[in-house]
Amino acid sequence: MSDLYQDPIGTAESAAHKLAELTGKASHHVALVMGSGWISAADALGTPTHEFPAVDLPGFLAPTVAGHGGVIRSYDLQGPNGTIHALVFLGRTHLYEGKGIEPVVHGVRTAVKAGCKVIVLTNACGGINRDYSVGQPVIIRDHISMTGVSPLIGANFVDLTDLYSKRIREIVKSADSSLAEGVYVHWRGPAYETPAEINMLRTLGADLVGMSTVPEAIAAHALGAEVLGISLVTNAAAGVTGEKLSHEEVMAAGKAAAGRMGELLGKVLPQL
Numbered sequence: 001m002s003d004l005y006q007d008p009i010g011t012a013e014s015a016a017h018k019l020a021e022l023t024g025k026a027s028h029h030v031a032l033v034m035g036s037g038w039i040s041a042a043d044a045l046g047t048p049t050h051e052f053p054a055v056d057l058p059g060f061l062a063p064t065v066a067g068h069g070g071v072i073r074s075y076d077l078q079g080p081n082g083t084i085h086a087l088v089f090l091g092r093t094h095l096y097e098g099k100g101i102e103p104v105v106h107g108v109r110t111a112v113k114a115g116c117k118v119i120v121l122t123n124a125c126g127g128i129n130r131d132y133s134v135g136q137p138v139i140i141r142d143h144i145s146m147t148g149v150s151p152l153i154g155a156n157f158v159d160l161t162d163l164y165s166k167r168i169r170e171i172v173k174s175a176d177s178s179l180a181e182g183v184y185v186h187w188r189g190p191a192y193e194t195p196a197e198i199n200m201l202r203t204l205g206a207d208l209v210g211m212s213t214v215p216e217a218i219a220a221h222a223l224g225a226e227v228l229g230i231s232l233v234t235n236a237a238a239g240v241t242g243e244k245l246s247h248e249e250v251m252a253a254g255k256a257a258a259g260r261m262g263e264l265l266g267k268v269l270p271q272l
């Protein structure tokens with residue numbers, strides 16, 4: 001068993017140390033986790049100062065899904081208050097990969113230990129809310145965990161009332177007032193939901209459903225970082241249109257919306 005499972009926070013600290021070595025930056029300010037379909041949005045941020053495989057840092061696993069990159073980039077972005085160092089993860093580990101919860105949250109823990117006070121979590125997801133259309137970005141206002149799996153262990157009774165920072169949501173909405181907000185459900189997968197399950201989730205107050213983001217948001221918040229979540233609706237959830245769900249459709253919708261997403265992130269990030 002690797003150190004990641006024995007001492008997850010210590011391994012994140014080691015990874016942050018190696019990151020500082022590889023980039024020559026003692027700390028980073030903000031981190032972005034780019035979900036499937038978001039990889040080309042990262043390109044809109046400009047040219048990174050550094051790029052390397054995530055496995056070059058302690059505790060990261062090799063990626064297993066096509067389109068989930070497993071690459072880390074460091075950017076220098078110009079903002080109103082000078083240059084900020086942004087860390088970008090292309091690809092993530094998911095709970096459905098069966099490696100447990102630790103690798104799922106290792107990236108955000110590394111980012112917080114590297115100095116990031118703000119963690120931006122992006123994802124591709126299914127739209128439950130009938131008002132949403134494919135290709136639409138939605139700010140995550142709150143979540144529902146349908147996995148019950150927490151990255152926290154022990155008597156760590158973290159408050160999640162303002163998990164998806166109201167302060168940051170307001171900044172994003174002032175950059176693009178057309179953005180909707182919704183409640184994201186974490187579904188373990190890897191199978192998508194049945195139409196009956198989507199009806200259940202809608203009844204429970206869910207707008208979006210996906211297989212990521214929630215454990216990372218909890219882990220980042222528990223370490224004191226502020227969290228922004230943005231979902232890209234890449235398919236109508238099961239039963240909403242009667243169409244079947246396909247991974248290819250998801251990737252195509254992500255690609256099509258990447259320009260808009262990259263522009264939004266480029267505008268918002270330096271302000272955070």
Ligand code: 8IG
Binds near residue numbers: 124127209235237
């Ligand atoms: I992209 O419809 C994407 N990810 N659970 N359901 C779940 N995850 C998803 C979906 C979806 N679309």
